[in-house]
Amino acid sequence: MNRQKSYIALSIVVLLLLPLFIKNQFLLHMFILIFLGVIYGQSWNLLGGFTGQISFGHALFFGIGAYGTAKFLTSDSLSKIGVIFNHQADPILAIIFGGLMTILVTFLMGTIIFRLSGPYFGLGTLAMAEIGLVIAMNLKSVTNGGEGILLLDTPSIGPFELMGKTSFYYLILVLMLLTVFFVYQIMRRKMGYFLLAIREDNQAAEAMGVPTKRYKILALMASAFLSALAGGFYTLYVGFISPHDVFSVHTSVEMIFITIVGGVGTLMGPVVGAVVLTVLSEVFKSYFDNAYLIVYGLLLILVILYMPEGIYGYLKKKWNARKKVMADADVAS
């Protein structure tokens, strides 16, 4: 256990020091994408992997987070809240605002969506994300419609301007570490065990005294909040959002892939998945140009066929089996 802790501490130190040595902007960009992938992988995994509620519409939360952040920074009345604290429109407050908006939406949709289960739940979430897209396209007074929202000013956190890859690297690194820690804390508490019980058998969980509906809504809120953080960061990083960028099915699917390839229902799964998929998709892009999606898709099919427990799940199984063999050998000798 302690060894595990020291590995984690070491990795965090390495990640903190990394930008001092990496001056290659593209490489930093890759790290940023990986960390972003970890956040939305964790987000999807909390609801899909740990609670067993498979969503095809997490882009909805990503999108609301992105738009909430953009609105906070660009609307006069909202950004004043930031000014009170900071003399400037504060991007951290903006992201939190996006997250709160998302929680509000999940609160409203929670009781309806959890009347559905299994594939119907999946389709329900898909439909909700499509509704989000339609609203973003048409509610021009708020979202500026299809033209999207452009951030004109460079946001800064206190005296630190969010300019250049290094500053974004640190912002997303912190958000990612907080996300992983948050999910870890949920899963080792009462709530985590209740979520697992719900995933395994909803009726049994109820009979064991678990208020399943309440916990499903809580899981949805927590999960959606994390997706909103990712969306908020996306707004800051790219500086421009439009409905089709952030409410797209592609975003929803990406979250699922990261989790499945890495390992569903494990804390490390989305981390492994984000690293593997981000690196591979960039490599494939440079080798295969536009055909990269085909190679990427084939790879996914192979993983799902031959490692249904994901890369991390597969390695863990191999590792445990080896440990067992070695323990047996110890006993024998």
Added chain:
Amino acid sequence: MPMLQVKDLTKQFGGLTAVSKVSFSVNEGEVLGLIGPNGAGKTTCFNMIAGAMNPTKGQIEFEGQRIDGLQAHQISQKGIARTFQIVKPLRNLSVFDNVMIAALSKSKDISQAREIAQEVIDFTGIHDLAKKGAGELSIGNLKRLEVARALATLPRLLLLDEPMGGLNGKEVDQAIELILKINKSGKTVVIIEHIMKALMQVSDRIVVLAQGEKIAEGTPEAISKNEAVITAYLGEEYHAQS
């Protein structure tokens, strides 16, 4: 006043009346047997008492309070636990975690739930299985896990739905012993069981359902001689032959 009182309980599924105006009561400290041919409505009665389904009509009172219409987790909080005829283990979790989670909703934290789980696991004699995945258990052990999990919610009333279904002779004897031990520890039990010999051994009283209606009630002795009960079961055999 009886601990549990069921009055005119009725459940319809579309056109089918699965349970029709059934009334019975359970006294504190007793073991009540609930029997009847397949499809008699026994499990449906449990489902309504445990809050898995709402009754179409009728009332259920537990310790003087109306509980019909409450949700299953609320019933669990009131002190009623049930097992499932078709077992529902949390397959990807260990036996210990299965029992621990059942204890969690009544515990202030995980360590307290662990203590309760350990006690229940010792009480039910499944400590050898504690670390195993629940998905790997034999049917006999799955039935014991069902009972252990129900006990871990610290109920005063326990509803057991065919806890001996699929067990071999030796396992049935162990199950009988366990049920008597549970009853001795102060818990009231309602048990559905098809194995008559076992049921006669554990029950203080028996209620008989057939085709959704209560057809008899009495001591095991009286029930085994009851005309209506014999006809109901013979009728079932005739059906099976035709």
